Amino acid sequence: MKRTAFSGPALVRLLAHFADLDVHEPAESLSDRLSQWLGWTDAIALSTALATDPPAVPAARSAPRDMDEDCARVRTSLASALAREEAAARRRHRAPVQASQEEPPVDYADFRQRYLSLQQAMDTDIGALRTRLRSMLAARSPDMARLAVVDAVMEQALSARERSLLTNVPALLGKHFERLKRAHAADETSAPGAWLDLFRKDLQSVLLAELDVRFQPIEGLLAALRIR
Numbered sequence: 001m002k003r004t005a006f007s008g009p010a011l012v013r014l015l016a017h018f019a020d021l022d023v024h025e026p027a028e029s030l031s032d033r034l035s036q037w038l039g040w041t042d043a044i045a046l047s048t049a050l051a052t053d054p055p056a057v058p059a060a061r062s063a064p065r066d067m068d069e070d071c072a073r074v075r076t077s078l079a080s081a082l083a084r085e086e087a088a089a090r091r092r093h094r095a096p097v098q099a100s101q102e103e104p105p106v107d108y109a110d111f112r113q114r115y116l117s118l119q120q121a122m123d124t125d126i127g128a129l130r131t132r133l134r135s136m137l138a139a140r141s142p143d144m145a146r147l148a149v150v151d152a153v154m155e156q157a158l159s160a161r162e163r164s165l166l167t168n169v170p171a172l173l174g175k176h177f178e179r180l181k182r183a184h185a186a187d188e189t190s191a192p193g194a195w196l197d198l199f200r201k202d203l204q205s206v207l208l209a210e211l212d213v214r215f216q217p218i219e220g221l222l223a224a225l226r227i228r
Contacts, residue, residue, distance in 0.1 A: 009209065009212065009213050010209040010212060011169075011206065011209035011210050011212070011213050014202075014205055014206050014209055015169065015172050015206065018172070018173070018176040018202060019172060019175065019176070037157070037158060037161050038157055038158075039157075042153070042156075042157035045153045045156075045157070046150065046153050046154075046157075049146065049149040049150045049152075049153050050146065050150065053142060053146075054138065054142065054145035054146050054148070054149050067132075067133060067136060067222065067225060068222065070129065070132070071129060071133075071218055071222060074125050074126065074129045075211070075215060077125070078118075078121060078122055078125060078126075078211055079208065079211065081118060081121055082118060082204065082207045082208065082211075083204075085114050085117075085118060086200060086203075086204055106181075106196060108173075108174045108177045108178070111170075111173070111174075111177065111199075111203060112170045112173075112174060115169070115170045115173065115203070115207070116170060118207060119166060119167075119169075119170075119210070122210070122211060122214050123163070123214075126214050126215065126218065127155075129218060130151070130155065130217055130218060130221065133218065133221040133222065133225065134148040134151055134152060134221065135148075136225055137151075137221060137224055137225060140225070144224065147224055148221075151217065151220075151221060155217070166210065169206065169210065173202075173203060173206060176199070176202065177199055180195045180196075180198060180199050181195060183195065
């Protein structure tokens with residue numbers, strides 16, 4: 001097994017581990033890599049956001065503590081949805097009691113559809129939460145309002161690239177699924193269903209790691225809101 005010499009997000013490290021890939025720290029800085037993702041229209045929008053006084057926004061009613069609770073609620077709700085999906089999948093895949101020791105056929109398509117559905121839920125719920133946080137930030141001060149506008153510009157500029165990259169995750173998990181399945185078929189000592197339990201655990205780890213990645217902008221906005 002190759003080692004991953006990389007201290008980046010857990011999502012990247014997990015996928016590299018499952019694919020048996022060598023992943024190292026990128027040679028380019030974060031700013032250099034971001035510049036490759038932003039087009040000239042994005043650069044103009046960012047420049048305008050930084051140079052222009054944002055419009056006045058009515059004061060938000062929610063206190064920072066309320067927003068902490070809101071963020072925790074959204075995160076818990078999404079994590080619980082992952083657990084509920086997993087429990088439901090286990091019930092669907094549970095084989096009836098049979099005299100035969102052969103495992104029922106399991107197809108990756110069901111796992112893929114579940115993953116895509118959960119990605120959509122994360123995209124929708126976290127996007128709405130990010131908008132609410134920006135509204136609170138915009139009501140604080142002109143500087144905070146400018147930060148909210150910059151965050152909105154960055155979300156619009158990077159969202160398509162983010163979705164494009166994250167849609168690759170189910171495909172990578174599919175390859176991991178097939179590798180585990182082949183290894184189980186070749187190992188006569190492997191317990192029935194053990195490989196599938198391992199895959200479910202790995203899938204759950206990847207989903208939670210993706211949730212962490214998607215929540216990074218939320219954590220940044222929350223940190224700004226906590227500034228007195």
